[in-house]
Amino acid sequence: MDRTTPLATIAAAVRRERDRMGLSLGELARRAGIAKSTLSQLEAGSGNPSVETLWAIAVVLDVPFSRLVDPPSEGVRVVRAQEHVVIPSERSPFTGTLLAASPPGVRRDLHVITAEPGPARTADPHIPGTGEHLLVTAGRWLCGPAGEEVELGPGDYAYFPGDRAHSYRALEPGTTAVLLMEYR
Amino acid sequence: MDRTTPLATIAAAVRRERDRMGLSLGELARRAGIAKSTLSQLEAGSGNPSVETLWAIAVVLDVPFSRLVDPPSEGVRVVRAQEHVVIPSERSPFTGTLLAASPPGVRRDLHVITAEPGPARTADPHIPGTGEHLLVTAGRWLCGPAGEEVELGPGDYAYFPGDRAHSYRALEPGTTAVLLMEYR
């Protein structure tokens, strides 16, 4: 439990998530069905929003409710498919590989992403402390921080920090991956 | 992301945590510095509490704020490959799917697992609060809590709590998956 007032945390979180979606204050208020003034005061840290107000905002921002009330969150690491450190199971024909143990206090959102060959998808830097784990399931990716892109094939794993500009580009049709977004 | 009304969730969570601590309604209200009536209406599900009210309650109950607003996750959740809620990107041939947003305070370890057809790999129950996210990359799995096993193919996603006995079994050669172990 953090001891900081939740109001400042919520204010910062709402503004952060709103920026992330590229929405203006008025636009977010309109979509959430609340008054601009309400949202303005909320982001200013003054006021004491009700649950329904916060809920409406969280739905539009497409984030779990709790992300608004809890405080926020090196180089490229690549593990090729054949380099996985396999931990065999003794009882069954079953093997497991630990790719990335979770440090305490981080949040990790699980995504699946797909792309077709074409222009790269670029992402602006996120807040410090973020990171992206990528595990390729099909096709080939060319991705990573700007200037440090790596090419990955099926089974390959890569991690790179998300607080620098980075990009994803598919080199083959039907390119897919499991993406684990990490932030504090 | 859940779309149920948060009021019922909060009402149930507050009552549950209050019972857990063995506090009466009046006693909790007194310690939290709020009126009995306010708490009564809150637990009845009527009303729309403010953040400060909820915060005061969470502090006394000694639970993270988010535990009051996040619905309890129970049972097996399956998202078939073709059921993924795709969030398209406007600028590039790129799509993403959020399968499991991370609640605060949990740890998630990223594994890759493979298995061959044969006896199932069974796992004893872990501590409460754990869970396992599985995303199939190749082959077919039959897995889940004992008695609730589901069959999953490439692209399918499943989550089930890890505090009950569960098992994994491969139905085809070369069956692999990304496994995200979650615990608090």
Add this chain to the structure above:
DNA sequence: CGTAAGCGTTCGTCAAGCCGAACACGAGGA
């Protein structure tokens, strides 16, 4: 029995959140 203490609920009052409109500011465009 009577009464006292504790439980949770309901009622009237007051403050505060929410709303809509009006406002100030800056970036284009004619």
Add this chain to the structure above:
DNA sequence: TCCTCGTGTTCGGCTTGACGAACGCTTACG
């Protein structure tokens, strides 16, 4: 320059949540 549009910020009003007191209820005790 003037106008328009978009941004985010303040201002009255109305609604509603929070409060405290009173209520009905159950249990304990003299």
